[in-house]
């Protein structure tokens with residue numbers, strides 16, 4: 001099972017979502033940015049590092065939301081989401097195809113990765 005952390009980043013009351021590129025697994029799916037946890041890293045360290053590497057911005061994890069275990073068939077992930085605050089920097093797309101800042105009620109217009117869907121229900125009570 002792959003251990004993955006993702007960041008639900010709030011900026012100006014909007015939520016940051018990123019679109020996976022054609023070359024990545026789950027091509028063109030929208031997701032909460034993040035990635036695999038390295039050996040010896042805490043979840044918080046992994047999320048701060050991944051967001052800096054992928055988007056060149058500084059964030060701070062505020063609260064662990066929950067985790068979902070999802071089986072995509074060819075691989076299985078344990079995806080843990082953190083609610084995060086945007087601290088500094090301009091978003092640069094270093095790995096993803098695109099990004100959007102969307103209002104909670106508009107998230108359903110995007111083709112979001114299956115493993116992320118349960119978080120969206122959870123978010124209603126958090127923001």
Ligand SMILES: Nc1nc2c([nH]c(=O)n2[C@H]2C[C@H](O)[C@@H](COP(=O)(O)OP(=O)(O)OP(=O)(O)O)O2)c(=O)[nH]1
Pocket residue numbers: 002004005006024025026031032033034035036077079113114115116
């Ligand atoms: N970062 C991120 N990954 C997600 C989310 N939902 C979801 O199913 N995933 C999957 C996609 C990837 O297979 C894996 C995360 O690994 P990653 O973000 O490091 O992806 P990657 O491109 O390095 O993976 P790979 O193709 O190199 O194996 O978890 C999500 O919200 N954020």
